[in-house]
Amino acid sequence: MDTTEIFxxxxxxxxxxxxxxxxxxxxxxxxxxxxSQDELLSRLKKEYIEHSAEFDAKKDEVNRxxxxxxxxxxxxxxxxxxxxxxxxxxxxxxxxxxxxxxTDQEQRIRxxxxxxxxxxxxxxxxxxQDEEFIQSQEAELASGRESLSLEVGDYKAKLAELTAQEQExxxxxxxxxxxxxxxxxxxxxxxGIVAVKGNVCDGCHMILPAQFANKVRSGEEIVFCPYCSxxxxxxxxDQDEAEYFHVEETGSLADLDTDxxxxxxxxxxxxxxxxxxxxxxxxxMEYDE
Ligand SMILES: [Zn+2]
Numbered sequence: 001m002d003t004t005e006i007f008x009x010x011x012x013x014x015x016x017x018x019x020x021x022x023x024x025x026x027x028x029x030x031x032x033x034x035x036s037q038d039e040l041l042s043r044l045k046k047e048y049i050e051h052s053a054e055f056d057a058k059k060d061e062v063n064r065x066x067x068x069x070x071x072x073x074x075x076x077x078x079x080x081x082x083x084x085x086x087x088x089x090x091x092x093x094x095x096x097x098x099x100x101x102x103t104d105q106e107q108r109i110r111x112x113x114x115x116x117x118x119x120x121x122x123x124x125x126x127x128x129q130d131e132e133f134i135q136s137q138e139a140e141l142a143s144g145r146e147s148l149s150l151e152v153g154d155y156k157a158k159l160a161e162l163t164a165q166e167q168e169x170x171x172x173x174x175x176x177x178x179x180x181x182x183x184x185x186x187x188x189x190x191x192g193i194v195a196v197k198g199n200v201c202d203g204c205h206m207i208l209p210a211q212f213a214n215k216v217r218s219g220e221e222i223v224f225c226p227y228c229s230x231x232x233x234x235x236x237x238d239q240d241e242a243e244y245f246h247v248e249e250t251g252s253l254a255d256l257d258t259d260x261x262x263x264x265x266x267x268x269x270x271x272x273x274x275x276x277x278x279x280x281x282x283x284x285m286e287y288d289e
Contacts, residue, residue, distance in 0.1 A: 003219045006173055007233045010181060010193045013169045017185045017192070020162045023155045030152055034144050041137050048130045055127055058120045065113040072109055076102035177222055177231070184229055194225070195235035202235075204228035 079099035086092050170178050185192040194203035199213040206227040208216070216223055217234040225232050 003222060003233075006177075006222065007193065007231075009169055009173060010231060013166065013173075013178075013181070014185060014192050016162050016166050016169065017182060018190060020159060020166065021186055023159045023162070027152055027155050027159070030148055030155075034141065034148060037137070037141050037144060041134065041141060044130065044134050044137060048127070048134060051123060051127050051130060055120070055123045058116065058123055062113065062116050062120055065109055065116060069106065069109045069113060072102050072106040076106060174222075180224065180229070181231060184231075188228070188230070191230060193231040193233065196232045197235050198237050201225045201228060201230070201232065203230040208232075 076099055079095055079102060082095050083092075083099075086095055181192045188203075191203055194201060196202065196208060196213055196216045199208050199210060200206070201208055203225060204227045206225070208225070212223070212226070213234075215221075216232045219234060223232050224230065
């Protein structure tokens with residue numbers, strides 16, 4: 001199999017792998033949005049238990065007050081009945097005080113009871129609301145789980161399809177190349193094979209050494225970009241691109257400075273300095289006129 005054929009297969013494989021990794025990511029991420037719903041639900045349930053305990057305690061309190069009220073009522077009624085049988089003024093005073101105390105007590109308890117019964121009703125309402133909310137959340141979560149499992153099932157079916165296609169495509173290619181290729185696609189999120197146009201890697205846009213670019217051009221072996229590790233294939237430039245890359249290339253090479261010796265560099269700097277001096281001189285003259 002020649003390299004052109006391998007490149008074509010790698011491009012096909014790339015399309016498959018990109019879709020495959022995308023699906024794998026989706027499968028991994030999909031339960032996460034249910035997780036927050038799940039957390040909300042457990043918090044609601046915990047609060048419901050707390051409110052239930054509060055309700056029970058309040059109910060006991062109300063029952064206690066009801067009992068105390070009965071006691072106070074009975075005590076007052078006993079006093080009132082006793083009034084019929086008293087004989088002395090002292091007895092009257094004692095009984096009168098007993099009745100007054102019982103009445104006060106009765107009123108106080110009645111007030112407390114009213115307040116606590118109101119509280120109890122409020123807690124009861126809240127519990128009912130909690131209950132309804134929990135039920136709706138549970139229903140929502142259940143339907144979320146159901147659609148998730150359908151979705152994941154769908155993803156998995158597509159994934160199996162892609163894996164079959166992948167295996168079909170990569171059989172005749174060196175496994176080491178496949179391994180590197182897969183890793184690049186995973187880490188660079190997309191391209192594992194890119195063109196070299198005018199000595200520039202189309203993946204990372206770095207200028208490749210001329211000799212290296214020639215090696216890519218020859219197409220005799222599979223080569224990886226020394227900068228971004230992507231597999232490279234050669235692609236001729238069209239007219240516009242040729243002009244573009246020509247400009248880019250000369251500009252970048254001058255910036256590299258690697259081929260210049262110290263002397264040449266100094267000369268160049270001097271020239272730049274002289275140029276600007278000339279220019280400012282010219283400006284001055286123009287200014288004088
Ligand atoms: Zn590159």
